[in-house]
Amino acid sequence: MTPGQRRWIFLAAVAGLAAFYLWGLAGLPGFGNYPGPYGNIIARVAVSQTNATGVVSAVNFEYRGFDTVGEEFILFIAATGVATVLRHLRGERDRTALDEARDRQVPGTSEAIRTAALLFTGPTVLLGWWLASHAQTNPSGGFQGGVVLATAFMLIYLAGEFLVFERVSPVDITDAVEAVGAGGFAAVGVAAVGYGLAYLTNFLPRGVYPGAVFSAGTIPLISFFVGLEVAAAFILIVSELLEQTLVIRQGG
Amino acid sequence: MVSFVEVFPYVVVAWVLAVGLYGIVTSRHLVHSIVCLIVVQSSTYVLLLGVGYKRGAAAPYFNDITQRHTPVVDPVVQALALTDVVVEAAVTALLLAFAIQAHKRFGTLDPQDLVQLKG
Numbered sequence: 001m002t003p004g005q006r007r008w009i010f011l012a013a014v015a016g017l018a019a020f021y022l023w024g025l026a027g028l029p030g031f032g033n034y035p036g037p038y039g040n041i042i043a044r045v046a047v048s049q050t051n052a053t054g055v056v057s058a059v060n061f062e063y064r065g066f067d068t069v070g071e072e073f074i075l076f077i078a079a080t081g082v083a084t085v086l087r088h089l090r091g092e093r094d095r096t097a098l099d100e101a102r103d104r105q106v107p108g109t110s111e112a113i114r115t116a117a118l119l120f121t122g123p124t125v126l127l128g129w130w131l132a133s134h135a136q137t138n139p140s141g142g143f144q145g146g147v148v149l150a151t152a153f154m155l156i157y158l159a160g161e162f163l164v165f166e167r168v169s170p171v172d173i174t175d176a177v178e179a180v181g182a183g184g185f186a187a188v189g190v191a192a193v194g195y196g197l198a199y200l201t202n203f204l205p206r207g208v209y210p211g212a213v214f215s216a217g218t219i220p221l222i223s224f225f226v227g228l229e230v231a232a233a234f235i236l237i238v239s240e241l242l243e244q245t246l247v248i249r250q251g252g
Numbered sequence: 253m254v255s256f257v258e259v260f261p262y263v264v265v266a267w268v269l270a271v272g273l274y275g276i277v278t279s280r281h282l283v284h285s286i287v288c289l290i291v292v293q294s295s296t297y298v299l300l301l302g303v304g305y306k307r308g309a310a311a312p313y314f315n316d317i318t319q320r321h322t323p324v325v326d327p328v329v330q331a332l333a334l335t336d337v338v339v340e341a342a343v344t345a346l347l348l349a350f351a352i353q354a355h356k357r358f359g360t361l362d363p364q365d366l367v368q369l370k371g
Contacts, residue, residue, distance in 0.1 A: 003278065003364075010277040014270060021266055031258040032307035039304065039326030046327070047314045055312035055327040060334060071335050078342030085349040137315055143338060210314070237345045244352045 051206035052136035052216035061135060061219045061226075065200040068222075069185055072229055076182045079233040086240050109159070117159035124152040132227030136216035142223040146230025153235050157242070171239070174232045181229025188218050188225070261302035269295035282351045282361040286344060293340045297333050304329035 029035050042063060043055055052058040060068050131138070132145025189200035197203055200218075207215030214220075268291060275288030304326035312327035355361050 006277055010274065014273065018266070025259075025262055028303070031261060031302065032305055034304055034306050034326050036304075036326055036328065039328045042327055043312055043324045053314040055314065055324070056330045056334070059327050059331040064331065067335070071338050074342050075338055078345050081346050082349040085346070085353055137313075139311070139313060141334075143334060147341075234341075241345075241348060241352070 047210055050136075050202065050216050050219065051210045052219050053210050054135060054137050054139060054141075056139060057135040057141050057219060057223065058216070060141065061222045062200075062202055062216075065189070065222065068226075069189065069200070072182060072185055072226055075230060075233045076178065079178065079236045082237050082240050086244055114159045117155040121152050121155045121159070124148060124155060128152060128227070128231070132223055133213065133220060135223035136219045137212075142226025142228075143230055145223075146227040146232075147234060149227065149231035150234035150238070154238065157238075171236070174235050174239075177228050178232035178236065181225045181227070181232060184225035184228070185222055188222055192218075261298060261305075265295045265299045265302065268292075268298060280362050280364065282354060282363060282366075283348070285363065286347045286351065289347070290340060290344060293336070293343075296336055300329045300333045300336065 042059060046055045046058045046063075047053060050058045050062050052062070128145045128147075128149030128151070130145070131140035131148055132142050135141035192201040192203045193199055195201075195203050202217040202219070204217035204221065206217045209215060272288045272290075272292030272295065275291065276285050279285040279288060306323055306325050309323040309325045312324040312330065314324075351361060354366065358366060360366065
């Protein structure tokens, strides 16, 4: 198929898609008139039921906590999948680094980048933990905090070399952290079963003040485990990909 | 008569979706197609948040809302948008890994050339 033909088929398909889209839009109640009953009910009862003032986190880690277990394991499996797809294949060997364009002058990391990256590492870690530990009150949570935490490790990579990055995030430890994060979430759910409650029931005391750090029972605990899992998964995925660029450059 | 502001979010959704799809169809590089897929998926965030919006409503955070019955925008679709982002990250990571392996095996990332190789 030539690119021209493909473009015509695409235009025909888009016309059909647009027709269905407009048809669907015509059935919507109009922008700003959301009629869904679940959101209204949850927004009304969430604060008194969970003592979390961030209703989105309450939805994620309590009302549909079981879905979030699956969501977390999607990321866990993705990291496993990346590691599996990028494993050492037969006939692949690590060779010393050689650039494909041999005569290219690759400049070293400049002092400005190094300083800026190191300067931002500490605050980024702090921000990540703050986000991961305040799910019950902020528009944040383990997913957001975990990604920010992983960014701190990317900054170390930017500041130094890949080898330093590997030293501060050894694969074994990152693997273990990821397993603790994923398993911890599931274990919180099983612990509720041990108390004779349904899986993932919020069995911890909900605190006195809504939205305080120690409030909302299992919501901050789950968020903490999710933060560990997400940070470790992202570090693993990125280090796997970085390792590949090294191998490919070496192949040249 | 609907005002422009009321349809604007849905116009943005359609535009982002169409641009991403066009990018995938005309792509000459697998990494470029993966980025286009991210663009396609971004349209779903706009759609979810647009659908959940309620006129005059606050964000679903009750830290500084003293009135418990203040209308807030739908928290459920916002939670779904978060799930959407996580799935996108997972899909992107896996696709990039496959792209690396495809480049190693076939020495090209042009979908046109990859089709001609037949496996």
